[in-house]
Amino acid sequence: MNKHFLSTSIALLLCLGACAQNQTPAQNQTAVKFSASINKANAYKHLSVLASDEYEGRETGKKGAWMAADYIKNYFKSIGLKGPVQGDYFQPIGMVTYQLNQPVFTIGGQAKVYNRDFVVPASNVSLEGFTFNTKEVIFAGYGLDTEGYNDYKNIDVAGKVIVIFASGNPSQQSEAAPADRAARRKAMTAKREKIQYLANHKALAVIQIDPSLDSLNEETKLMNAGSGQLTLKSEENTARMAKMKTFPTININTATANELLKAAGTTVEALQQKISSTGQPASQVIKIALSGSAKKEEVKVRAENVLGFLEGSDPVLKKEILVITGHYDHIGLTTSGTDKVNNGADDDGSGTTGVLLIADAFTKAKAAGKGSKRSILFMTVVGEEKGLLGSEWYSEHPVFPLEHTITNLNIDMIGRVDKEHEDKPDYIYIIGSDMLSSDLNAAGINANEQYMKMNLDMKYNNRTDPNQFYYRSDHYNFAKHGIPVIFYFNGVHEDYHQPGDEVSKIKFDLLARRAQLVYYTAWNLVNRPARPVVDKNEDGTPKK
Structure with a gap:
């Protein structure tokens, strides 16, 4: 091909393409x-x-x-x-994260081990934190108030520490892990609603019995501690954090729950079977000393x-x-x-x-x-x-x-x-x-x-x-x-x-x-x- 013709053609094409951009x-x-x-x-x-x-x-x-x-x-x-x-x-x-600072939970004066016996959901802790001490708790089954079944019948939860199963319902002892995103979202909504009920009725705190904590991996431990929840440091975000409405929540595994329930002469399995077989709540007052506390601290992130x-x-x-x-x-x-x-x-x-x-x-x-x-x-x-x-x-x-x-x-x-x-x-x-x-x-x-x-x-x-x-x-x-x-x-x-x-x-x-x-x-x-x-x-x- 003629090189002069080729170079002239290329120049023409480049010129035509350049016109719109003034190149x-x-x-x-x-x-x-x-x-x-x-x-x-x-x-x-x-x-x-x-x-x-x-x-x-x-x-x-x-x-x-x-x-x-x-x-x-x-x-x-x-x-x-x-x-x-x-x-x-x-x-x-200006990036920070908010992490839990030395959460504490005791049963009968004995300190439990964080991230083994219990966890504290970081999202349920404000910057001011929480602390409670009590000599008795109310066990309230599945924490449900529905038509035909009410764990809170004749119970005033105001100022009380309430113990409930984190999931499940009266007709079955446990729930399988949700299989898809929609089911997981529904399960999370149900859990939030149970906690919101207690917050609305001015309970002091909630202890959730959660069998999923019976085996904690490192990823779950970090998630519970709030690690990785990064945010920008600003007056607006600080004010938002200060205004967060939270409710003191401690989740415990089955072994820790059984230690607590021992004071009432029962176990997690026994209570689940009783509610399932009778279709009736097994709510009761349990005389036992409990205390809990948690606080968030701001950690600067490079x-x-x-x-x-x-x-x-x-x-x-x-x-x-x-x-x-x-x-x-x-x-x-x-x-x-x-x-x-x-x-x-x-x-x-x-x-x-x-x-x-x-x-x-x-x-x-x-x-x-x-x-x-x-x-x-x-x-x-x-x-x-x-x-x-x-x-x-x-x-x-x-x-x-x-x-x-x-x-x-x-x-x-x-x-x-x-x-x-x-x-x-x-x-x-x-x-x-x-x-x-x-x-x-x-x-x-x-x-x-x-x-x-x-x-x-x-x-x-x-x-x-x-x-x-x-x-x-x-x-x-x-x-x-x-x-x-x-x-x-x-x-x-x-x-x-x-x-x-x-x-x-x-x-x-x-x-x-x-x-x-x-x-x-x-x-x-x-x-x-x-x-x-x-x-x-x-x-x-x-x-x-």
Whole structure:
């Protein structure tokens, strides 16, 4: 083929594609040149580290996440990005957890062992905590007040400690574990209603006999202690915690319950059989000394967003910022199975890797004198798996004014293929692109047409999607402030939030192509004359 004709044709095509974004053919050729480092080999180099077993699933507030943060910081520094947080790359997050502090439960003056004989549900403890002492308790069966059966008949529970079975009913001695989500939700609702009944009738506390505690694993112990329930430290959250309405609750295992019931000359099994055979309550006063106490304490958690800044070249436009994000945290370790590491290679090691690759491409362009006109903030955030906490913190404590932020491009899972696209894997889901800005939506589509020609699947690009993906990743904390966003996503797969989400299952050629799409979209956004126009309200209605 005639080389002159070929080069002329390519230039013409690039010009036609560039018109809508005011890009010259030379600018487009430059973009292609510096995209070369966004390749599968470099992707593997980063992801094989970030999603390794050594990083222990990168759970927020744990060693693996700190290791990932250090890796990203060192990489940002090595390629020449600046630390924009008073010269540093870390934006510390005011993150705390509330943990139980030395819960106590005694029977007849003898202290029981926490997380063996009893547990205290952390959600039922306020910051002030609770304490009670009593010389008698009321056993009230299954804690039910229903038509034809009432464990509380002729009983005034006010100011009393009540002992009930945590689950089950008068017609059967125990209930099987709920088999599905709906059944579990129904069972939890029933338990809450029983406790709420006692709270409404001003009982002092409740002791729940719970056979599921007869064998406690480490995961359950941590859950009971409140470990992992992270929240942002703020006046609003502190006030909310202070106003929480709780009711003193202690759950005991069967052996501990039998020790308590010995004072009445009975056992758990005997009482269940009596109620089941007669269909009548076996409520009674038991003379025995009990005491209990628990208090929550606030524990500071180390967590940080990692920021790398590339200043724009245009004296005027450089004050405007494009933010490119991916969350580097995952869900950490599990206590079950032989493989205990939730590596999070796709979720979101792949997105984090994409941010690193794109950052490298743009810094190489700047080093060659082809830097972007606008500035770019490359930010890997933490706490996404805990409720989008890292991006929420940034949106409330921005390093650069939000009014100068033109767009957020968020990358969350770009390394796998979902079942719907197994036959045609060259795709990416685009979410949020037209929610606030028709202009941004057009820019994203145009970048794809110019450079990649991938299938941009808009299936989830709406607010009524049952999966609610628009609200489930870090872009939303920008969108809620009126900043237009695009969320790049490959969809869920069978290893989602499972130990099987490993590096060996990543399609590195696809990861690189998807990262290139984000790069080209970013290239156009940071070099075009005008920022994307926000022409829609948060509810999708046109701005007037």
